[in-house]
Amino acid sequence: MEPTRSVLDSGGLPNDHEDAHHIRRYEAHGGDARDLVYLSLGETWTAVAPGLAATLADQVPVHAHGYTLSPYGLPALREVLRAYIARTHDLPPSGGTPYDVAVSQSGTRAAMSDFGRLLLRAPRTADATPTALVPTPGWDYRGVLAPLGYRLRSYSLCPDQGWQPDVEEVETLLDGAGRDALLVLNPQHNPTGTDWAADRVRGIIGAAVAHRSAVLIDDAYYAIHHPGEPPTNALRILMEEMTPTSAPWLATRTLGKQFHCNGWGIGALTAAPATLADLARIAQERSYGCALPLQAAMAAWLESDAADTFLHQLREAYATTRGRVADRLHRDLGFPPQAVHPGTCSAYLRFQVPDRFVRDGSEAHYRRLCVAAGVLPGAGSMTASPGAPAPRARRPSAYVRLFVGQPGHVLDEALDRLTRAGLGW
Structure with a gap:
């Protein structure tokens, strides 16, 4: 993804962000960070509400500096x-x-x-x-x-x-x-x-x-x-x-x-x-x-009024994209209905990692395979298991999540890459 390089480089200083490690590994194996489809954090770097950006350019009083x-x-x-x-x-x-x-x-x-x-x-x-x-x-x-x-x-x-x-x-x-x-x-x-x-x-x-x-x-x-x-x-x-x-x-x-x-x-x-x-x-x-x-x-x-209009359009876009990505996960990558959870809130779609890719109950191995294919999904949960789980808790299989705020052609390319790499169900 083109903006990734612009926000990643730390020079010779350490960068402990987990996604940065994945990107560095991708580069070490010959990949170009500009070509990586980044779907981990809820970020596009380029999709700021146009009216908001225009307001910043035109309507900031001098005392605000x-x-x-x-x-x-x-x-x-x-x-x-x-x-x-x-x-x-x-x-x-x-x-x-x-x-x-x-x-x-x-x-x-x-x-x-x-x-x-x-x-x-x-x-x-x-x-x-x-x-x-x-x-x-x-x-x-x-x-x-x-x-x-x-x-x-x-x-x-x-x-x-x-x-x-x-x-x-x-x-x-x-x-x-x-x-x-x-x-x-x-x-x-x-x-x-x-x-x-x-x-x-x-x-x-x-x-x-x-x-x-x-x-x-x-x-x-x-x-x-x-x-x-x-x-x-x-x-x-x-x-x-x-x-x-x-x-x-x-x-x-x-x-x-x-x-x-x-x-x-x-x-x-x-x-x-x-x-x-x-x-x-x-x-x-x-x-x-x-x-x-x-x-x-x-x-x-x-x-x-533009702020409410933008938000309404964003909700519609996310709802449409959730359905579209879920359909492709079912149709092209063979995921059964119970393995895909489009949800109705936030900006992510979460799906279960196929059992053959799960190592020690973790999605880490699957994420590494996805990165090797040129796609960086997010972990299905950022909450570690602190201490023993409550008696009623049932730990599900491993999951990953996809940020659905990227343009449709970017998401299609990501799913195409996962399909070609055999990372479906």
Whole structure:
């Protein structure tokens, strides 16, 4: 893929990103990174919303090139985000309510790390080990929370329950986690592409409230769903279930996923005002506000009709592409229906690795074969298995995922290469 070289090169310095290792191996065997079809992360590098790029070029006020004295982001964007979060999550306006909104200025991953640090500053017994409960399959919450000292425990998205979480399993894990637990939810931002049922989300959040556990909602793909199928609104459910004595909570929502501008690092942080103030103090320990020209452009863009139009078209494109890729996996590569999970949310399609390519329960060998064929898929889950699985957990076979945001001809070329390499079912 042509842009890959432009964003990969680290010179003589080490690069520990797993995908970088795969690309280097591909090059070492004679491949050209410009020819590799990259389908691992949700990134195209070239598909930024055209109207947003034009806004950045034409509508950035001169003061946006300096510092901001507000630790909550550029005031213009924060005001727009407060209305945007209220509208898209069907919440009352933030004034006089138990929540407010700030700008995530250096990526939601950094905000999650700051939230983890904030929770660790609360008084605790000397022998207490903070525990984070994370969904599996899931994203790299271990990479964020384990370095802070959290012990990770996973709760399963069960294939025999349509990749839904089990409320009883989460309750059991909360029982054993103690009073310092952090519960992570990602009802749409999960590799299966499944939208968690509202009653299950409510049951899980209710259990967290009853245990006085902190809650982190990762809403990265809340806006990316099949047209006409509104996603489960975990933030609203949380607002309805919380009490005055609830533990701290945070909802993160990146804007990069829905407008193809991941590198901007801009998103929304929704939490109680006191929590946002504490997070701002932690963020200021390492940096001032940043990316203010980008924030100014995003503020103008979100208030335009073009932003909603782009998002609607993106949803339609993803829905169409999921069906098209799933059909080719069935027809041309022989995958049975139960092995392919197109999903209705996020920007990925996930499918099961044929048993003959599975080594030690992992998809790693299959991914290496795909890279040798000129295609780099993502791992089916970025959540390692931390400790023994819960008794009810059933570990599925290995999976990989494909980012469906690439142009159709790129995806067709990737599937053609996998077919020619004999990497079908």
